[in-house]
Amino acid sequence: MIRKNKINIESEDWEMAERAIKQSGTVKEKLTSQEIGEETFSGKVEEWVEAVHGVSKIDKKKAVEKMLAELKKRDRKKRAVRVWWTAGGSVAAAILVFFTLTQWLQWGKETSDEEKITTVALTEIKVPTLITMEREHGVLSQEILDLKKAKEGYRVKGSGKKEEADVDTSEPIRYNRVVIPAGFTYKVRLADGSVVTLNAGSELKFPEEFRDSLREVEFTGEAYFEVEKSDKPFIVKAGDSRVQVYGTRFNLFYSEKLALAEAVLVEGSIGMTANGKETKIIPHQRVWYSMKDSLMRTENVDPADYLTWLGNSFKYNRTRLDKIVFDIAQWYGVEIKIAPGLEKQAYSLEFDRSATIDWVVRALGLIIDKPIKTEGGAYYIE
Numbered sequence: 048m049i050r051k052n053k054i055n056i057e058s059e060d061w062e063m064a065e066r067a068i069k070q071s072g073t074v075k076e077k078l079t080s081q082e083i084g085e086e087t088f089s090g091k092v093e094e095w096v097e098a099v100h101g102v103s104k105i106d107k108k109k110a111v112e113k114m115l116a117e118l119k120k121r122d123r124k125k126r127a128v129r130v131w132w133t134a135g136g137s138v139a140a141a142i143l144v145f146f147t148l149t150q151w152l153q154w155g156k157e158t159s160d161e162e163k164i165t166t167v168a169l170t171e172i173k174v175p176t177l178i179t180m181e182r183e184h185g186v187l188s189q190e191i192l193d194l195k196k197a198k199e200g201y202r203v204k205g206s207g208k209k210e211e212a213d214v215d216t217s218e219p220i221r222y223n224r225v226v227i228p229a230g231f232t233y234k235v236r237l238a239d240g241s242v243v244t245l246n247a248g249s250e251l252k253f254p255e256e257f258r259d260s261l262r263e264v265e266f267t268g269e270a271y272f273e274v275e276k277s278d279k280p281f282i283v284k285a286g287d288s289r290v291q292v293y294g295t296r297f298n299l300f301y302s303e304k305l306a307l308a309e310a311v312l313v314e315g316s317i318g319m320t321a322n323g324k325e326t327k328i329i330p331h332q333r334v335w336y337s338m339k340d341s342l343m344r345t346e347n348v349d350p351a352d353y354l355t356w357l358g359n360s361f362k363y364n365r366t367r368l369d370k371i372v373f374d375i376a377q378w379y380g381v382e383i384k385i386a387p388g389l390e391k392q393a394y395s396l397e398f399d400r401s402a403t404i405d406w407v408v409r410a411l412g413l414i415i416d417k418p419i420k421t422e423g424g425a426y427y428i429e
Contacts, residue, residue: 197231228380267285295315366395372411379404
């Protein structure tokens with residue numbers, strides 16, 4: 048109970064504050080037990096927040112501190128729900144309830160653009176997820192992508208539309224960010240009709256509309272790009288490197304951990320730029336940039352060796368062990384460490400990604416003829 052003798056106000060204000068506390072607790076309980084659907088919840092928002100707004104008659108700082116103390120007590124057994132508060136103006140508290148990994152629902156006072164900026168803990172994302180942002184920063188929403196449509200993929204609204212006259216330039220551009228965690232691949236169809244198939248452990252950031260003279264996206268991980276031809280160059284930014292495309296198909300890999308950017312061209316023409324220098328390749332060639340020595344190299348390859356992940360397999364032909372281990376760790380969501388000096392050793396192998404991680408690790412140990420130990424959920428190659 049809130050002590051009335053602490054603040055000199057009328058009893059009806061305290062009763063209003065207590066009702067707000069009880070109602071917020073009820074909301075949390077229903078959200079946690081999933082008894083309320085999203086539509087029902089949205090319809091009740093105004094009713095619940097009015098009770099909270101009524102507390103504005105009370106000494107804001109002290110009253111909100113007491114409300115939070117009570118809410119924290121109720122929250123100890125419900126870790127999935129987080130409560131924040133803000134005070135100011137005519138509003139004593141605005142409560143944000145975060146439920147599942149898919150949505151932020153906000154009510155309370157209006158906030159500035161800077162206050163709307165919200166960070167997303169990507170390590171908590173366990174299923175393919177779409178994050179929508181405005182002005183490249185403020186997170187507006189996030190939702191789980193339909194796993195049944197992984198092969199068909201997510202389609203940007205109006206994807207494939209060619210007429211720029213249909214674009215409303217008065218509206219701010221919204222950016223989408225697709226995050227693909229361990230164990231999944233997912234396809235995305237961009238506004239120009241280009242298709243990007245993302246491998247596990249990958250992220251793609253792209254605008255809902257291409258309004259500028261360039262079609263530009265940002266990327267990390269591994270993906271297969273099928274780019275629609277256009278007078279507008281298609282640019283993929285991957286860390287400090289970038290790939291320029293004019294209508295083509297290619298596989299792209301980028302990892303800060305491995306300090307490597309790599310593109311394998313299937314069809315068309317691309318150029319990779321790093322340190323201000325562009326290197327162009329033709330089909331059946333691979334270009335890669337090592338951030339460790341700042342060198343760009345090319346070689347002739349069979350693209351099929353780099354595309355087996357699209358068919359749910361791992362295949363490597365004289366590939367460095369650190370790259371093999373990295374791919375396995377990304378797919379299974381595990382940690383695999385290599386003893387110093389082993390990372391540059393090259394191996395050829397192939398196996399199905401539907402196998403269990405324990406089977407894969409045992410098979411890898413036999414192929415490379417190295418002991419692999421398990422400790423605390425991580426694997427160690429000695």
